[in-house]
Amino acid sequence: xxxxxxxxxxxxxxxxxxxxxxxxxxxxxxxxxxxxxxxxxxxxxxxxxxxxxxxxxxxxxxxxxxxxxxxxxxxxxxxxxxxxxxxxxxxxxxxxxxxxxxxxxxxxxxxxxxxxxxxxxxxxxxxxxxxxxxxxxxxxxxxxxxxxxxxxxxxxxxxxxxxxxxxxxxxxxxxxxxxxxxxxxxxxxxxxxxxxxxxxxxxxxxxxxxxxxxxxxxxxxxxxxxxxxxxxxxxxxxxxxxxxxxxxxxxxxxxxxxxxxxxxxxxxxxxxxxxxxxxxxxxxxxxxxxxxxxxxxxxxxxxxxxxxxxxxxxxxxxxxxxxxxxxxxxxxxxxxxxxxxxxxxxxxxxxxxxxxxxxxxxxxxxxxxxxxxxxxxxxxxxxxxxxxxxxxxxxxxxxxxxxxxxxxxxxxxxxxxxxxxxxxxxxxxxxxxxxxxxxxxxxxxxxxxxxxxxxxxxxxxxxxxxxxxxxxxxxxxxxxxxxxxxxxxxxxxxxxxxxxxxxxxx
Amino acid sequence: xxxxxxxxxxxxxxxxxxxxxxxxxxxxxxxxxxxxxxxxxxxxxxxxxxxxxxxxxxxxxxxxxxxxxxxxxxxxxxxxxxxxxxxxxxxxxxxxxxxxxxxxxxxxxxxxxxxxxxxxxxxxxxxxxxxxxxxxxxxxxxxxxxxxxxxxxxxxxxxxxxxxxxxxxxxxxxxxxxxxxxxxxxxxxxxxxxxxxxxxxxxxxxxxxxxxxxxxxxxxxxxxxxxxxxxxxxxxxxxxxxxxxxxxxxxxxxxxxxxxxxxxxxxxxxxxxxxxxxxxxxxxxxxxxxxxxxxxxxxxxx
Numbered sequence: 001x002x003x004x005x006x007x008x009x010x011x012x013x014x015x016x017x018x019x020x021x022x023x024x025x026x027x028x029x030x031x032x033x034x035x036x037x038x039x040x041x042x043x044x045x046x047x048x049x050x051x052x053x054x055x056x057x058x059x060x061x062x063x064x065x066x067x068x069x070x071x072x073x074x075x076x077x078x079x080x081x082x083x084x085x086x087x088x089x090x091x092x093x094x095x096x097x098x099x100x101x102x103x104x105x106x107x108x109x110x111x112x113x114x115x116x117x118x119x120x121x122x123x124x125x126x127x128x129x130x131x132x133x134x135x136x137x138x139x140x141x142x143x144x145x146x147x148x149x150x151x152x153x154x155x156x157x158x159x160x161x162x163x164x165x166x167x168x169x170x171x172x173x174x175x176x177x178x179x180x181x182x183x184x185x186x187x188x189x190x191x192x193x194x195x196x197x198x199x200x201x202x203x204x205x206x207x208x209x210x211x212x213x214x215x216x217x218x219x220x221x222x223x224x225x226x227x228x229x230x231x232x233x234x235x236x237x238x239x240x241x242x243x244x245x246x247x248x249x250x251x252x253x254x255x256x257x258x259x260x261x262x263x264x265x266x267x268x269x270x271x272x273x274x275x276x277x278x279x280x281x282x283x284x285x286x287x288x289x290x291x292x293x294x295x296x297x298x299x300x301x302x303x304x305x306x307x308x309x310x311x312x313x314x315x316x317x318x319x320x321x322x323x324x325x326x327x328x329x330x331x332x333x334x335x336x337x338x339x340x341x342x343x344x345x346x347x348x349x350x351x352x353x354x355x356x357x358x359x360x361x362x363x364x365x366x367x368x369x370x371x372x373x374x375x376x377x378x379x380x381x382x383x384x385x386x387x388x389x390x391x392x393x394x395x396x397x398x399x400x401x402x403x404x405x406x407x408x409x410x411x412x413x414x415x416x417x418x419x420x421x422x423x424x425x426x427x428x429x430x431x432x433x434x435x436x437x438x439x440x441x442x443x444x445x446x447x448x449x450x451x452x453x454x455x456x457x458x459x460x461x462x463x464x465x466x467x468x469x470x471x472x473x474x475x476x477x478x479x480x481x482x483x484x485x486x487x488x489x490x491x492x493x494x495x496x497x498x499x500x501x502x503x504x505x506x
Numbered sequence: 507x508x509x510x511x512x513x514x515x516x517x518x519x520x521x522x523x524x525x526x527x528x529x530x531x532x533x534x535x536x537x538x539x540x541x542x543x544x545x546x547x548x549x550x551x552x553x554x555x556x557x558x559x560x561x562x563x564x565x566x567x568x569x570x571x572x573x574x575x576x577x578x579x580x581x582x583x584x585x586x587x588x589x590x591x592x593x594x595x596x597x598x599x600x601x602x603x604x605x606x607x608x609x610x611x612x613x614x615x616x617x618x619x620x621x622x623x624x625x626x627x628x629x630x631x632x633x634x635x636x637x638x639x640x641x642x643x644x645x646x647x648x649x650x651x652x653x654x655x656x657x658x659x660x661x662x663x664x665x666x667x668x669x670x671x672x673x674x675x676x677x678x679x680x681x682x683x684x685x686x687x688x689x690x691x692x693x694x695x696x697x698x699x700x701x702x703x704x705x706x707x708x709x710x711x712x713x714x715x716x717x718x719x720x721x722x723x724x725x726x727x728x729x730x731x732x733x734x735x736x737x738x739x740x741x742x743x744x745x746x747x748x749x750x751x752x753x754x755x756x757x758x759x760x761x762x763x764x765x766x767x768x769x770x771x772x773x774x775x776x777x778x779x780x781x782x783x784x785x786x787x788x789x790x791x792x793x794x795x796x797x798x799x800x801x802x803x804x805x806x807x808x
Contacts (some may be wrong), residue, residue, distance in 0.1 A: 064683070064807060085686035100681035102674050104799070112667075113674050114685035120665050161685070 012040030014076065015200040016092065016169045021060055021070035030056040031067070034226045036219050038169060038200040043191065045211040045218035045232070046204045047244055049436035050406065052221040054204045058171045062094045063087040085114070093162025097173040099154050103147040110146055111161045132163055136190045152183040159190065170194060171202045176210060177434065180298045181464050181497040188214060206437050208237050220244050245438050257452050259291035259472050264456030265310070265425045270319035272305050279305040281480040287425060287456035292447065294471030295460040298500050302480035303460045304346065307429045310458065311343040312336040323425060337365065342423030344414050346430040346460070351414055354403035358396050359385040362417045388416040393442055408439025415446055426450060429460040444470060464493060478502040509761060511640045516757035517750060518641070519715065522648045523548065523707035524749035527731035529659050529742045530703030536663065536740055537696035538676035538800035539587055542598025544704050545728030546605030547579045551705025553609035556712035556719040557616070559627040565713050568627065569706070576705025579605060580697040588693045591804035602728070610721065629717040645714045655703070660742045672696045676798035679805040689805050704728070733784050736792045751787060755780040
């Protein structure tokens with residue numbers, strides 16, 4: 001099979017249709033009479049916040065979940081899909097958000113898994129895969145182990161897997177969540193090519209600009225219900241967000257306040273070595289008051305080391321770190337904390353104690369301040385935490401275990417813990433990764449608010465849109481070095497993206 | 507020279523039940539399931555194989571019954587750990603206790619013998635291909651195991667879609683599920699194949715080497731097989747290599763005991779030698795062993 005480049009101008013007849021799908025998990029209604037259809041050669045967007053029921057809906061289509069009610073039609077004929085093999089036989093392919101690949105197996109083995117009859121024929125499978133790769137412009141070595149592949153390559157393997165089975169409907173579940181901007185470009189080109197060859201594509205996302213770029217129609221879900229299907233061109237971004245969230249979302253006003261002259265944190269010629277190699281190589285930067293410094297880069301280029309060295313978790317090999325004029329180069333985490341440095345690490349699950357309550361997680365670092373006759377003063381904790389829950393819009397009770405919280409609320413707990421100490425410098429990594437639109441908005445507004453209040457913020461993020469929106473300056477890291485710097489007035493998405501791949505020269 | 511020939515000849519014989527047991531465990535564990543019922547399954551294979559052979563006067567029926575009992579044991583464990591999701595350590599040890607108990611109960615109730623039975627069955631004999639003696643004079647089951655069963659299993663795991671499916675459900679059952687593989691069925695199949703091999707390994711002792719059944723006949727061979735699987739890093743040939751090493755030391759100490767020069771050495775110490783070697787080999791090779799990704803985890807769709 002190969003993908004032809006014949007362009008279909010008008011989307012064709014309906015290929016797959018989900019009708020009145022309902023699904024309950026206990027008391028939670030994941031899908032309430034939801035409808036979705038996708039046509040030959042079309043890319044339909046499926047937009048909604050986390051928990052809106054997008055994944056449940058496509059799991060029904062793929063046979064991973066049985067609906068309580070509703071039916072599925074493929075090519076206008078009723079179809080019973082009760083397990084993934086039924087869906088595959090019906091021509092449906094799915095690329096799950098967290099990839100479904102066996103990392104100890106090769107690309108070929110992963111692609112033919114579950115397809116071939118009794119005896120495997122690797123050679124003929126390899127030929128077919130190479131052809132598919134060529135037609136899509138995918139550079140994937142069929143004999144490589146999946147564990148050796150980059151995230152972008154793994155995604156290509158997932159797409160190849162669906163095409164190898166001759167899918168006519170391809171579901172992509174938040175495909176760009178893990179990709180760098182250039183990789184996302186490559187992906188979209190390939191998806192466009194597939195749609196032009198007649199494949200019906202369902203693109204799940206909560207990024208509006210992707211919907212705008214890729215889709216003519218978008219189906220919007222909100223809290224398990226179908227809000228409707230819309231022509232993208234006829235609605236503004238704000239309208240679509242309102243449909244998705246259920247109310248208008250406020251943007252914080254960022255422009256009115258300019259960075260001050262007071263240097264909050266200064267880092268000079270910082271080097272961190274590990275196992276003979278330099279993870280950070282001669283990094284210098286200054287964070288001033290009322291300033292957000294964005295750090296862009298493909299993950300694994302030293303950002304994690306930068307975050308951990310700037311809060312005392314890693315010792316620098318060379319260089320100097322000053323916070324508010326105090327030398328903290330050889331400081332311990334507690335010294336940084338006392339100097340007014342707040343840190344929120346990228347892995348929020350590793351930053352909370354999941355079994356402990358919201359209240360105890362928030363006060364954990366300063367439990368000494370809540371002592372009364374040697375025992376913990378639960379009353380005082382409760383008063384503070386009640387206030388913070390209000391202030392940070394955490395949708396949970398003080399005594400709920402953190403493990404029961406959504407990602408967004410968990411992140412807000414961390415923000416409440418750190419920001420309630422009014423840090424002068426905030427080092428924060430991936431604050432909104434995997435969060436829905438509303439929580440993302442709220443958290444970005446909180447950061448903007450901290451900036452206005454005088455904090456200096458180092459924001460490490462793989463989400464370029466986030467950096468472009470919030471930062472006063474953007475630094476690009478590549479192989480442990482800062483390879484480019486952009487200021488607010490000259491942000492250029494393409495140039496930043498190029499610098500992230502190490503090919504920029506500034 | 508004849509000393510070495512004797513040792514090597516015994517090595518191949520001793521390794522046969524270990525090869526069958528460990529390759530059965532390899533297939534099982536590759537699917538992500540630990541079968542601690544291996545000791546009991548080998549025991550039941552030894553006893554029921556003997557019992558059926560005694561009742562029907564046919565060693566072939568005996569072997570078939572042993573394999574069927576192994577399949578049943580594998581299916582029962584599958585029901586517990588795959589369908590019900592019971593803790594695999596508990597379920598496996600329970601299976602071993604249950605199967606040994608059942609075998610001894612039937613032995614006493616039906617054959618009326620407790621310790622040291624004198625009942626005998628006709629055994630599978632030693633064959634000498636092309637009239638060769640020495641090392642080549644082995645039981646037919648040994649030839650079949652080492653030259654056919656183990657290579658076929660290797661080929662099955664590597665070159666059939668069943669083998670790929672078994673490995674996939676052991677490494678990443680979610681991925682296998684999305685690829686359209688029936689995860690539970692695949693694990694059932696792996697456990698049933700594994701049980702058949704283990705029981706055949708037990709039956710080798712009663713139907714080939716001894717011709718009779720004695721209590722504690724397996725004597726920890728099942729546990730040795732578990733170690734061999736880790737030593738072999740879930741590969742059938744590497745596990746076989748480990749089994750041959752164990753058997754070589756076992757056969758060696760057995761011959762040494764008969765030599766005059768070694769009379770001063772306590773035989774208990776020599777008897778412990780193969781087990782010590784196993785532990786040393788395991789420590790040396792198994793420290794960085796990478797277990798199957800879904801080892802010990804029951805699969806439930808999210």
